[in-house]
Amino acid sequence: MAKKYHNLFAQIQAFEKHVEDLEGRIYQLEQKIEQMIDVERNHLIRIKNNEEVSDEFILSGRKYQDLSPEKAWKLYCNRDFDFILIDVSDKEFTPEEKLPEAQSIPWEDFPDRFYEITTKTTPILIISEDGTNSVLACEYLAKRGYYNCNNVSGGYKHWIGFQVSKIRSA
Secondary structure, eight states: OOOOOSSHHHHHHHHHHHHHHHHHHHHHHHHHHHHHHHHHHHHHHHHHTTOOOOHHHHHTTOSEEEEOHHHHHHHHHOTTOOOEEEEOOOTTOOOSSOOTTOEEOOGGGHHHHGGGOOOSSSOEEEEOSSSHHHHHHHHHHHHTTOOOEEEETTGGGGOHHHHHHHHHHO
């Protein structure tokens, strides 16, 4: 039931407060719609680039993909797949082998150096020691409009290429 106001100024103040609250809610809805549009752009770019995109990825509204070690290795070895490989491992970490294509941007420097990734649509494979920093980097980039981020799940710890190298050298 609406309050009865005996004072016209109190009634005007109540209306102004109500309008202010509505404006705040509209702003929140606009922000949410922008986020949803960004996710849809992400999905459309992946589809345009003929990437395999699972129903679950689309339905859950994910902004980046988690690639299994096998899937990441398959993409890495595909000569027709154009990608950027970013290593966000800690500065002190040294992998078994260096990935020659990897651009090193340690996680602790990432907020100051992410702009070195010059394209927002080319697929970006992001790897770290165990996959933790790469998840953080994917989330960071997705929030800044990078549409094609891919976390290499398990990172160097589960990188298939090291196992393949051991088998070949044996």
